Amino acid sequence: MATQLQFFMSPDDEVAFFRHLERFDLEVYPRRVPPDWVAFKARQENVPRLPEEDLYLVAVAVGPAIVDKMKRGPDKGFWRIDEVRSPVIFFERSRLNEEGELLSGQMWAEMDVTPQTGRKEAAADQFLRLYREVEEYLKKTFRKGDPKPFLVGPKAARLYKETRLVLRDSAHRGGTVVPYK
DSSP, X not given: OEEEEEEEOOHHHHHHHHHHHTTSOEEEEESEEOTTOOOEEOOGGGGGGSOSSEEEEEETTTOOOOEEEXXXXXXTTOEEEOTTTSOEEEEEXXXXXXXXXXXXXXXXXXXXXXXXXXOOSOOOHHHHHHHHHHHHHHHHHSEEEESTTEEEOHHHHHXXXXXXXXXXXXXXXXXXXXXXX
């Protein structure tokens, strides 16, 4: 089972998050990797280069990303990262919808041996420590949300309070989320 966090990040919260990630050796890949993709480091100055929605943060110090070429479908010719066997953190960015509401994002990594995923051995301890440190940063600097599983970035919470920004769960028919005081 994947270790998952759901959050709301304003653009300023995202810049601060990537500033924190600079200490790790992480490379950025989109969910569907074009054949000519050139990876770049997860750093504050590279935030404008991030893919629009979903991306992978690959811990290259732990190991390379294992990729497969897509042979059928609309993504034919693109590469797909094997998120179970690779040391990757999946990161779905928070974004604004058409109504101006901030939709939730999520972050997860596959760590455990489970029959559903086909993982035969647990993730490397080095990758586990890296993910736990990133997770602790979010839990320490972000506010808790109501309902419980959501974390709200400091700037997103300020925007909620000052401009009445609506924080909406990105799930189908998702409800609204309120940051704790």
